[in-house]
Amino acid sequence: MSALTLTLKHLPAGRLDLSPLMPFLASGELSGLPALPLQLATQKIPLGELFEVNGSDATQLVLQGDLSRVDGIGAAMQTGSLTLAGNAGAYLGTGLLGGEINVHGHAGNFVGVAMRKGSIHIKGNAGDYLGGILPGAMQGMAGGQIVVQGDVGERCGDRMRRGAILIGGKVGDYAGSRMLAGTIAVFGGAGKHAGYGMRRGTLMIRGEIEIDATFADCGEQVLPITNLLFRSWEKLGSPFGDAAGQATPVHRFMGDRGADGKGEILRFK
Numbered sequence: 001m002s003a004l005t006l007t008l009k010h011l012p013a014g015r016l017d018l019s020p021l022m023p024f025l026a027s028g029e030l031s032g033l034p035a036l037p038l039q040l041a042t043q044k045i046p047l048g049e050l051f052e053v054n055g056s057d058a059t060q061l062v063l064q065g066d067l068s069r070v071d072g073i074g075a076a077m078q079t080g081s082l083t084l085a086g087n088a089g090a091y092l093g094t095g096l097l098g099g100e101i102n103v104h105g106h107a108g109n110f111v112g113v114a115m116r117k118g119s120i121h122i123k124g125n126a127g128d129y130l131g132g133i134l135p136g137a138m139q140g141m142a143g144g145q146i147v148v149q150g151d152v153g154e155r156c157g158d159r160m161r162r163g164a165i166l167i168g169g170k171v172g173d174y175a176g177s178r179m180l181a182g183t184i185a186v187f188g189g190a191g192k193h194a195g196y197g198m199r200r201g202t203l204m205i206r207g208e209i210e211i212d213a214t215f216a217d218c219g220e221q222v223l224p225i226t227n228l229l230f231r232s233w234e235k236l237g238s239p240f241g242d243a244a245g246q247a248t249p250v251h252r253f254m255g256d257r258g259a260d261g262k263g264e265i266l267r268f269k
Helices: 021-026 030-035 224-232
Strands: 003-008 037-040 043-046 051-054 057-064 081-084 097-103 117-122 142-148 162-167 183-186 202-206 216-222 249-255 263-268
Touching (some): 021 030
Parallel strands (some): 003 057, 081 097, 162 183, 183 202
Antiparallel strands (some): 003 051, 037 043
């Protein structure tokens, strides 16, 4: 069987919600896929009017075209692989329960919010609230791994509960805000107020950054766990595995003392 391939016929005039796609594919009834109703702005449109459908292997889904106005791609995905040849809109991988999503372009806001398992790999940039929280929820990302080769916007990992976020470029203000647990590693520097309100968890940032006064300076240390992490990321290539096998010293800060104060920011070179 060949991979199930959806090719966008034309860029929609409004925002298109593709979140019903993965639950529909999980049902195994592919014959009705072209008739699947999708929300486009204020109207319902059959999927077949917007996408050309080819292939039959739903465990290997390929999306082609400029999907920068298409939201909810990979929402509630449980298994298999999803590959995007271009850009993605907002809410990519919302509530991800398994499988892997690979984006060869950029992605919008709210990538991986409320995800539980699986992996998301973005070769370009991503927007605000990556790995963050849905409105009304108590926690954000609770498992799995998100890798972004480029830059990420503000509030990355907001109320993150578990899992790992790796960023090859720079992250915006309030990275790791209200973080509950998990690991965020940033290799291109960070904006202001990193770790704001974090209760627990680890925020690793390369380069000089401004540390808020609510974090206690614990000095320079060599922590075995950081070397284990770098080694586990070696397969991801540069810059994630550049320090693998080295005793990398970190400058450790504990906080946020305005919350539980059990989190840490590890600044490394």
